[in-house]
Amino acid sequence: MTTKPTPALALACMMALGLPWGSALAQSPSTTLPPAAYAAPHQVLHLSASAHTEVAQDWLVMTLAVQKEGLQAPAVQKQLNAVLSAALAVATPLAKPGAMEVSTGEMNVSPRYGRDGKVNGWVGSAQLVLQGRDAEQITTLATRVQDLTVAHIDWRLSPEQKSAAESRIQAEAVARFQSKAQALTQQFGFAAYTLREVRVSAQDAGEGVVLPRMSMVQMEAPSPSPVPAVAGKSRVVVNISGSIVLR
Template sequence: MLRTTKIIAACALFTWAGATLAQPNVVRDVVQNVAQLSASGSVEVQQDLLSIAMSTTRDGADASAVQTQLKQALDTALAQARQAAAPGQMDVRTGAFSLQPRYGKDGKINGWQGSTELVLEGRDFLRITATAGKIQTLTLANVGFALSREQRAKVEGEAQALAIERFKGRAADVAKAFGFGSYTLREVSIGSNDQGSPRPYAMAIQARSAMSDAPVSVEAGKSTVTVTVSGSVQMK
């Protein structure tokens, strides 16, 4: 048993020593002549998605009665909105619903208050504003503009192509400036964002008659979609 143990220990020592001696032969990759770059491409586009939120509040001594009043107001508005709903043109959905106790000076509950919300959203501005104008059980709470998914995808593609071309141009210029003939791409990342400029209370003159019953006149602003390409290139 003693002889066997010594042989095993000797083999382990030899293996460790062999690994230690082999380490100096490992060739490490030294990064040289690498440039970090970034470039952006921006495209301005008309906002094509309108969102109108309508809401109402109720107050009373009985929680059940307040909840019933809110439900009736919302159901009536939903029935009117659904008649004009069209996929993509005007989508209808319920928003926030709340019911909370109201406290008196003595810290005890002396009533209840609640609110409910309905959202009309889509690309058909006239349909949405006209429908909102017909709803009597809810009032205007918020108006917002954005880009539809289809519009955003299209514009992001254009901005991305522009950003990539600018990145490639910068990479070629930098490589040339340092005396290199070309470059290869090492790594790259792409990010995008958009910044809008909504004008919810402006209205185009030609739309006045069609929107006369609307609770608010609207005209979309523009969004600027920006795509940034950043990464590193190997100059050679």
């Protein structure tokens, strides 16, 4: 009975005889690839859609600031503390969550340099932040605090207003995504699609009012009348992005 040589034995014999062995490898049985290797690749399409709306801003943020100078840092710090303490004594009793909230902002004391590059004094600034839905109370209170003037005004959307706007247009954004997916599926010659992944995000953008930096003389002069603060609108956008598998 003749035994059929194995590929390994044939290769060993050819190497021993000095014959080319590449042909032996070519004639050896190939390894069978798994069925998944021959599967057709998925036809994946990435797309996005969005919906937006304009919403009236209902949250006012007003920043009041004070600036002090002196020869010694502790003295400047003491002056800032005194101004803030007096302002808080006036504003805190009037605070009400949602309507008008009171908090302190940035405070810093830094060296002041002369023309010779040496420290010749110290300058410091501090902030008091008034924010909420009651714009009338906020703008009126801003004129009552001593030694503080308005440095920044910003209108925004309250969390409740933003959430309500997002809820109103979210369904519209989803409908646009689905419509776009269906149209592209047909345009590419497929019958249907399967949702592969999707991401939902929302954002809002609005313009605030930024006042120019005030000099020390202006900062110490109280405002004679309530600061005008007119709300604008914010653009709320819901974005839907993801990918689909064409079938």
